[in-house]
Amino acid sequence: xxxxxxxxxxxxxxxxxxxxxxxxxxxxGSGKTRVITYRVAHLINKGVDPFNILVLTxxxxxxxxxxxxxxxxxxxxxxxxxMGTFHSVFARILRVEAELIGYPKNFTIYDTDDxxxxxxxxxxxxxxxxxxxxxxxxxxxxxxxxxxxISPQEYNKNEAILAEDRENGRGQLGEIYMTYAQRCYxxxxxxxDDLLFKTNVLLNKFxxxxxxxxHQFKYLMVDEYQDTNFSQYLIVKRLAAVNENICVVGDDAxxxxxxxxxxxxxxxxxxxxxxxxxxxxxxxxxxxxxMIVNAANSIIANNKNQLEKNVFSDNEEGDKIxxxxxFSDNEEGxxxxxxxxxxxxxxSYNYKDFAILYRTNAQSRAMEEALRKLSIPYKxxxxxxxxxxxxxxxxxAYFRLTYNPNxxxxxxxxxxxxxxxxxxxTVEKIIVAADQHQYRIWDVVANAQMFLDxxxxxxxxxxxxxxxxxxxxxxxxxxxxxxxxxxxxxxILKDLYEDKSVEGLNRYENIQELxxxxxxxxxxxxxxxxxxxxxxxxxxxxxxxxxxxxxNADTVSLMTIHSSKGLEFPSVFIVGLEENLFPSQLSLNxxxxxxxxxxxxxxxxxxxxxxxxLSYATSRYRWGTLNxxxxxxxxxxxxxxxxxxxxxxxxxxKEDDGFQSERVTWQQKDTxxxxxxxxxxxxxxxxxxxxxxxxFAPSDTSTLQVGMExxxxxxxxxxxxxxxxxxxxxxATISFKELGQKQLxxxxxxxxxV
Ligand code: ATP
Ligand code: MG
Numbered sequence: 001x002x003x004x005x006x007x008x009x010x011x012x013x014x015x016x017x018x019x020x021x022x023x024x025x026x027x028x029g030s031g032k033t034r035v036i037t038y039r040v041a042h043l044i045n046k047g048v049d050p051f052n053i054l055v056l057t058x059x060x061x062x063x064x065x066x067x068x069x070x071x072x073x074x075x076x077x078x079x080x081x082x083m084g085t086f087h088s089v090f091a092r093i094l095r096v097e098a099e100l101i102g103y104p105k106n107f108t109i110y111d112t113d114d115x116x117x118x119x120x121x122x123x124x125x126x127x128x129x130x131x132x133x134x135x136x137x138x139x140x141x142x143x144x145x146x147x148x149x150i151s152p153q154e155y156n157k158n159e160a161i162l163a164e165d166r167e168n169g170r171g172q173l174g175e176i177y178m179t180y181a182q183r184c185y186x187x188x189x190x191x192x193d194d195l196l197f198k199t200n201v202l203l204n205k206f207x208x209x210x211x212x213x214x215h216q217f218k219y220l221m222v223d224e225y226q227d228t229n230f231s232q233y234l235i236v237k238r239l240a241a242v243n244e245n246i247c248v249v250g251d252d253a254x255x256x257x258x259x260x261x262x263x264x265x266x267x268x269x270x271x272x273x274x275x276x277x278x279x280x281x282x283x284x285x286x287x288x289x290x291m292i293v294n295a296a297n298s299i300i301a302n303n304k305n306q307l308e309k310n311v312f313s314d315n316e317e318g319d320k321i322x323x324x325x326x327f328s329d330n331e332e333g334x335x336x337x338x339x340x341x342x343x344x345x346x347x348s349y350n351y352k353d354f355a356i357l358y359r360t361n362a363q364s365r366a367m368e369e370a371l372r373k374l375s376i377p378y379k380x381x382x383x384x385x386x387x388x389x390x391x392x393x394x395x396x397a398y399f400r401l402t403y404n405p406n407x408x409x410x411x412x413x414x415x416x417x418x419x420x421x422x423x424x425x426t427v428e429k430i431i432v433a434a435d436q437h438q439y440r441i442w443d444v445v446a447n448a449q450m451f452l453d454x455x456x457x458x459x460x461x462x463x464x465x466x467x468x469x470x471x472x473x474x475x476x477x478x479x480x481x482x483x484x485x486x487x488x489x490x491x492i493l494k495d496l497y498e499d500k501s502v503e504g505l506n507r508y509e510n511i512q513e514l515x516x517x518x519x520x521x522x523x524x525x526x527x528x529x530x531x532x533x534x535x536x537x538x539x540x541x542x543x544x545x546x547x548x549x550x551x552n553a554d555t556v557s558l559m560t561i562h563s564s565k566g567l568e569f570p571s572v573f574i575v576g577l578e579e580n581l582f583p584s585q586l587s588l589n590x591x592x593x594x595x596x597x598x599x600x601x602x603x604x605x606x607x608x609x610x611x612x613x614l615s616y617a618t619s620r621y622r623w624g625t626l627n628x629x630x631x632x633x634x635x636x637x638x639x640x641x642x643x644x645x646x647x648x649x650x651x652x653x654k655e656d657d658g659f660q661s662e663r664v665t666w667q668q669k670d671t672x673x674x675x676x677x678x679x680x681x682x683x684x685x686x687x688x689x690x691x692x693x694x695x696f697a698p699s700d701t702s703t704l705q706v707g708m709e710x711x712x713x714x715x716x717x718x719x720x721x722x723x724x725x726x727x728x729x730x731x732a733t734i735s736f737k738e739l740g741q742k743q744l745x746x747x748x749x750x751x752x753x754v
Contacts, residue, residue, distance in 0.1 A: 003073050007031070007038060014247075014280040015039045018046065018219070021240075021274035022247040025226075025267055027311035028296065028606035029287030032249035033566060036221050037066050039247060040081060041073040043219055050080035054217040054239070056232075058224040060085055060542065062566055082217065086232050087192060088541045090199040094190070095537070097202055097209055106403040106533050108189040109540035113388075114409040115139060115191045122179050132169060133176070142177050146193040147229045147261040149200055152178040186440055187408040196231040203238045214242040224566065225250035225270075229261035237273060244274065252307050253300050256562060256600050258592070283310045285606075287568050289318020291642050292612055296605045298639035303595045320644035323635065324615040329363070329576075332617045333370030336573050339613060340376060340556060343571060347610075351377055355557040355569040357604050359582040362622075363575060364558050371556065381559035387539055391496060391507040392514055396539065398490045399483065402470040403533045405442040415463060418491040422463065426456040437745060450747075466490070479522040479532040483515055561604045572608035574601075577616040577632040601634045704746070704753065710734060713750040715742065 004012055011031050014024055015038045024032055036055065044050055057063040063083045071078040082089060091109065098105050110118070119135050145155050155161055156174040165173045184191060190198060203210045220240050222228065225248035228236070240246040248270060255264045271277055285293050293313040300306060322339075326332035340354050356367050356378075364380055371378045386392060394417060397410035405411075408431070416422040433444045433451040444451055446468075448460040466489065474482045487493045496508040521538075522530050557569065576582055582601070587593035605612060616631050635643075704710075708720045718736035725731050730746045744751070 003038065003041060007034070008282075008284060010280050010282055011035050011038075014278075014282075015042050017278050017280075018043055018048075019245055021244055021270070021277040022280065023267075023270050023277050024247075024249040024280045024282060025252060025307060025309075026249070026280075026282035027251055027285060027309050028254060028603070029285040029293075029568070030282035030311065031284075031286055032251070032282065033062070033066070033223055035282075036223055036247070036249060037069050039221065040066075040078075040083075041070045044070070044074040044077055044081075048219060050074075050077050051082070052216060052218040053081045053083075054089065054220045055081060055083040056086055056089060056220075056222045056236070057083065058085065058227065058565060060088060062223065063088075085541070086228075086235070087195050088538075090235065091195050091537055091541060093213065094195065094198060094202070097206075100206055100209065101198055101202055102185070103190070103198075104188045104404055104406075106188075108187065108400050108404045108407040108410065109195070109537060110184065110189045110191040110409060111540055112139075112192075113393075114189070117409055117412075118183060119176070119180060122176055122183070126172065126176065126179075128172060128176075133172070137170075138173065138176055141173055142180060143193045144261050145177060146197040147231045149197065149231055149234070152181045183408065186406065186434070188404045188406045188440075189409070193231075196229075196235065199235055200231055200238075203235065210238060211242075213239055218243050218245060220246045222246075222248045223250075224254075226252050226255040226264055226267055227257040227262040227565075228266050229257075230263055230266075231261075233263070233266045233269070246274070253303070253309070253599055254565065254603050254606075256565070256596060256603055258596050281309075283312060285311050285313045286315070287609055288313055288606065289315050289610060291318040291320060292605065292608050295321055295612070295638050295642040296602055298642070299598060299605060299634065299637055300602045302637050303598055304591070305595060319611060321612045321614060321638070321642050322644050322646055324613065324646045325631075326615060326617045327619060329366040329617050329620045330369065332575055332615050333366040333368075334373075335615060336367060336575060336613070337370040337374045337376055339573070340371075340571075341374060343611065347571075349570060351554045351556045353570040354573070355559065355564065355567070355571075355607065356573045356575060357559060357561050357564050357607065358575050359561060359584060359600075360576075361560060363581075367558055367575065376556055377554065378556040378558055379553065381557060381563050386510070386513070387542060389507075389510055391492070391510055395483075395487055395490070395492050395511060395514060396536065398467075398470065398486050398492070399532055399536055401467050402474050402482070402486065403536065405445070405467055405471070406440040408441050411441055411445070414490070415460075418495040420463060420491075421455060421459045423456070426452065426460065429456075430460070437749075438742070443750075474532060479530055479535055480515070480519045482532045483518045487511060487515060561600050564607050565603055568607055568609055570609045571611040571613070572604070573613045573615065574604045575615050576620075577614050577635055578620070578629040579632055581620070581622075581629070582632055583634070598634065598637075704732065704751075709754040711752045711754050712736070712744075717754065718742075 004015065007015060008031070011034065014022060014035050018039065024035060026032055040053055040055060043053060055063070055066065057066065063085065067078055067081065067083055070081070084092075094103075094107070095105055098107050116135050116139060119138055120130070123130050123133050123135065123138070145152075145161075150158070150161075152174070155177050162171070162174055165171055184194065203213070217239055220236060222236060227250070236246065236248075248267075250267055252264055252267055255262060258264070271279075288296075290313045293311055297311060324332075324335050324339075326335055336356060340351075343349060344351065344354075358364065358367070368378065368380070387396070394414055397407075397413040400407045400410040401414070412427060415427060429452060430441065430444050433439065434441050445460060446464045448457050448464065452460055469489070470482070470486050473485045477485070493508070493511060496504055496511060499505075499507070518532070518535055521535050524530065527534075561574075580588075583594055583597035587597040614635065616635070617629060619626055619628050621627070704720060704723065706720050706723055709717065710720060711717050712734070715734075715736045718734040720732055721735050721741065722733035723730060724733075731743055732746055732749070732751075733741055733743050735741045
C-alpha cells in the first residue's frame with residue numbers, strides 16, 4: 001500500500017501494529033501526529049468500520065485537519081470516525097446518556113463566563129469577600145477538584161482539603177463548591193470540567209453504558225497524551241479495558257498544562273496499566289533544520305525531569321537563530337514587523353508562513369500596532385472570539401433557553417433584554433423562590449402567578465409565553481428557521497436595528513453573520529444532526545484556536561505558545577524573552593514550575609521549520625508602569641553556537657540557577673518524583689434519573705396522610721413520614737427512595753399520590 005511509503009521504518013511499524021496497546025513518546029516534529037493519522041487510514045483500509053474508531057485530539061482544528069488528510073486516503077468514509085477533543089466527543093456521548101445521570105438531553109454547557117457569573121452570584125449570596133475569594137481562584141479550586149474526581153460531597157468530607165482551605169483563610173470553599181454544583185444541576189447545566197467528570201460518573205455507575213462504548217470503540221488513539229489530566233486518563237483507561245487496542249502518543253518534554261491538572265505520570269502509568277505495551281521510538285525530526293533541533297535539545301537538557309530521547313534532523317543545516325534586543329515593547333514590534341517584510345521578500349514566503357508567539361495575551365498589542373503600521377495582515381488566535389461578543393451571547397442565550405429553559409445564566413442574561421420591565425428585584429425573587437422550594441427556575445417562571453404579583457407577574461409570564469412559543473417553533477423547524485424566528489421575536493434584531501450608531505450597525509451585522517453561520521450549518525452534508533441544539537453545543541465547545549473563520553487567508557498568525565502546540569510554521573518569532581515574563585514571575589519559586597516554563601520554551605522553538613527569531617525588550621510597560629527588564633535565562637541556556645546576536649552582546653554572566661541537569665532514563669522512569677494520582681473516587685453527586693409517569697400539578701393535599709406512597713415530579717417515589725402546619729402552609733416530610741428525606745411545602749410541591 002503506497003500511502004505507507006511516506007513513513008520511516010519505526011513510524012510504519014507503529015502504524016501497522018494495530019492490535020494491542022501501543023505507546024510512542026518522542027520529541028517534537030518526529031511524526032507522532034502523522035503516525036496517528038496514517039494509523040486511522042490504515043485501519044479503515046484493513047476493513048475496520050470508522051464508527052469503531054475513536055481519536056482524541058487536543059484541539060478541534062487538529063481533528064479537522066486529521067480528518068481531511070484521512071479522507072484523501074480512504075474517501076468519504078472518514079466522516080464517520082469519532083474524532084475530536086475530549087470535551088466535544090464526550091459532550092456528544094453525554095447528550096445521548098444525560099438522563100441516566102439526572103440531566104436533560106439538552107443540557108447547557110456553561111462557558112467560563114457563565115461559570116464565573118454564577119460563582120460571583122454565590123459569593124454575593126454568601127456575603128464573602130471577593131478579594132479573598134477571588135473568583136478565578138475559586139474556579140481553579142473547583143476545577144482541580146473535578147479533574148481529580150473529587151465530588152462536592154467528598155470535598156466536604158476530606159479533612160485534609162478542608163484544613164488546607166482553612167489555613168488559607170478560605171474555609172468556605174467546600175460550601176461554595178457544593179452550592180455551585182447544586183445550582184448547575186438545577187439549571188441542567190454542565191461546565192467544561194463536568195463534561196469529563198460526569199462522563200466518569202456515567203461510565204462508573206452504569207456498567208451497561210460502559211460496555212456499549214467499550215464495544216463501540218474498538219480502536220482508541222490519543223494525541224498529545226502528555227497533557228491529559230486524571231479525569232481524561234481514567235475515561236480512556238475504562239473505554240480501552242475490553243479490547244486494549246489503544247495507541248497513545250506524546251512528548252513529556254512538551255507537557256505544558258500541569259497548571260490545569262495535566263499529569264505527566266499518565267505516560268509513565270501507561271506501561272504499568274498495559275505491561276505488554278509495544279513502545280516505539282521516533283528520533284528523527286522532519287520539521288526543523290539541524291540548527292533549530294540543536295537549539296531545542298540544548299534548552300531541554302536543562303530540565304532534570306525528563307525521559308532521555310535522541311532527536312536529530314536530517315534536514316539542511318539552516319540559518320543561525322537571530323536574537324534581537326529592543327529598547328521597548330513597541331520597538332520590539334517594529335523589529336519583528338520589519339523582519340517579516342524583509343524575509344518575505346528574500347525567501348518568497350507568504351504572510352501565512354510566519355507566526356509570532358508570546359507568553360501572555362497582553363503582548364499582542366504592541367505586535368498588532370507594529371504590523372498595522374506596515375500594513376501586514378494578521379490574525380490573532382484566542383483573542384476575543386466572535387462568540388464572546390455581547391450581542392451574539394444575548395441571542396445565543398435565547399437559543400439556550402429555548403432548549404433548556406432552566407438555564408439560569410441564560411435566563412439572567414436576557415429576561416430583561418430587550419427591556420421588558422423585569423427588574424433585578426424580580427429576578428432575585430424568582431431565584432429565592434426556586435431556592436426555597438427546591439424548584440427549577442422554569443417552574444417558577446412558568447408559574448409566576450404563585451410567586452409574583454402586579455406588573456412583574458405580567459411581564460414575567462409574557463416572557464415565559466415567548467420562550468414557550470420559541471420551543472414550539474424549535475420542535476418543528478430547521479435550525480436556521482428557528483434561529484431567525486427567535487432573532488426577530490425576541491426583539492433583539494429590532495433593538496439593534498434602532499441603534500443607528502456605528503457600533504449598533506456593527507452589532508446588527510454580527511447577528512446577521514451568526515444567522516449566516518447557522519444557515520451554513522443547517523446545510524452541511526457531512527453531519528447527521530443539524531438542529532439548533534447541536535449548533536449550540538458546537539459553539540460552546542469551540543476552543544481558542546477554532547474561531548478561525550477563514551483558515552486559508554494569507555495572514556501572519558499571532559498566538560500564545562500554549563495555543564501553538566502541534567502546529568508548525570516556516571518562520572517563527574518568539575518575543576518577550578525577559579525574566580519575569582518568560583519565564584513568568586509566578587514560576588520562579590519552584591523547580592517544577594520553572595521546568596514547565598522551560599518546556600513551554602521548548603514547544604515554542606520546535607514550531608519553527610526554517611527560521612527562528614528571538615527577541616526581548618529592555619523596558620516594557622506592565623500593569624501601567626514602565627519596568628526595566630533583564631533578558632530571559634532561557635537565552636543563556638541555548639547553545640551559543642546556534643545564535644546570531646543582532647546587537648553588541650550584553651548577556652549577563654551565566655548564572656547557576658542551582659538546578660543540576662540530570663537525565664532520567666527510560667529504565668529509571670519509575671523514579672519520577674511526581675506524586676501518584678489519587679485512588680479513584682467516583683461517588684456520584686447526582687440522584688438517579690427520574691422519569692415522571694404522569695403530568696404533575698401542585699398537589700391536592702386534602703387526602704394526603706402519613707404512610708402514603710407518593711411520586712414527585714423530580715425526586716421520584718417516596719413515602720410521607722410526617723405532616724405539619726395548617727393549610728395553606730402545610731408541610732410534608734417525605735422519605736424519597738433515591739434522595740432521602742425532604743421537607744416540601746405542599747402548596748407548591750408537584751406530587752401525585754400513588
Ligand atoms: P509535535 O510534537 O510538535 O506535535 P509531531 O511529533 O506530532 O510533532 P508531526 O506534526 O506529525 O510531528 O510531523 C512533523 C512534520 O514532519 C510534519 O510536517 C510531517 O508531515 C513531517 N513528517 C513526519 N514524518 C515524516 C516522514 N516520514 N516523511 C516526511 N515527512 C514527515
Ligand atoms: Mg503532534
